[in-house]
Structure formats: structure tokens, C-alpha cells
Amino acid sequence: MTTDWDGLPDNVKKFMTALDARHGARALTVFTADAVVTDEGHDHSGRDEIEAWLTAxxxxxxxxxxxxxTGATTTGTAVDITQHLEGNFPGGVVDLHYRFSLDGALIDRLVIEP
Incomplete structure (x- = not known):
């Protein structure tokens, strides 16, 4: 189901807002203790590794x-967000997909990829 920003789960919005504002400590609070984040092909497992990834x-x-x-879809406990980035990084423009899996209100899996 297509979802607008206001229709997203609160902790997903909290994570995206904290990441955009570069507030790693606030972003960390939305994960389960044994969550896994995959970014740039690397897994970061558990709060300590996720905290190190967020800090970096x-x-x-x-x-x-x-x-x-730019958009989102939700299916049961899965949330897929698309975000458009522009800046001075290599390539200058990218559309990233943030694929969340929720365990109750908390995030237990996040995969970030183009």
C-alpha cells in the first residue's frame, strides 16, 4: 500500500528525521537490541555495531x-521508503531505498541500497 509521510510508523519517521539531522543517538533508540542494519553491503548487528555505524x-x-x-509503501510489518539525495558525493545524485522490518514498534532490520 502506498503511504505518505504522515502515514508512516512513528519510529520509522523518527529514524529518518534523526538521520537527516545527523542525530545518531536519537536514531539508535528506534532499534531492537538485536537489530541488523545493512548499508553499502555491510551488516551492522546489535546496538553497539549500529551505534558505531550511525556515529560514522x-x-x-x-x-x-x-x-x-519521494514515496513509501507498507505491507504488514515492512516499510519501504525512497529518498532522493543530491550533494557533493561521487555521482552527486542518488535515490536510496530504506527497507525496514518492524518488531512491534521497533525496527529489527534495515537495508539501505540504491
Missing amino acids: SVSESEYTYTTEF
């Missing part, structure tokens, strides 16, 4: 970019 992701000042929510 939000502190990288090498690149600046803007983000735009």
Missing part, C-alpha cells in the same frame, strides 16, 4: 547533501 554516518563532514522523501 552522521559525523562524516566530507559530504554535504540534501534529502527529499
Whole structure:
């Protein structure tokens, strides 16, 4: 089912907003203790590894970019968000998919890929 921003689960919106604002500590609070995040083909398992990934992701000042929510679909406990990024990173433009799996209100799996 197609979902607009306001129709997304609260913790998914909280994660996306915190990531865009580069607030890693706030983004970490939405994950289960044994969650797994896959980004750039690497798995980050559990809160400690996810925290390290978030810290590195939000502190990288090498690149600046803007983000735009372009759409989402939800199916049961799965949420797929598409976000458009433009900036001074290699290629300059990318559409990323954030694929969330929820365990109750918390995120237990996230895959980020083009």
C-alpha cells in the first residue's frame, strides 16, 4: 500500500528525521537490541555495531547533501521508503531505498541500497 509521510510508523519517521539531522543517538533508540542494519553491503548487528555505524554516518563532514522523501509503501510489518539525495558525493545524485522490518514498534532490520 502506498503511504505518505504522515502515514508512516512513528519510529520509522523518527529514524529518518534523526538521520537527516545527523542525530545518531536519537536514531539508535528506534532499534531492537538485536537489530541488523545493512548499508553499502555491510551488516551492522546489535546496538553497539549500529551505534558505531550511525556515529560514522552522521559525523562524516566530507559530504554535504540534501534529502527529499519521494514515496513509501507498507505491507504488514515492512516499510519501504525512497529518498532522493543530491550533494557533493561521487555521482552527486542518488535515490536510496530504506527497507525496514518492524518488531512491534521497533525496527529489527534495515537495508539501505540504491
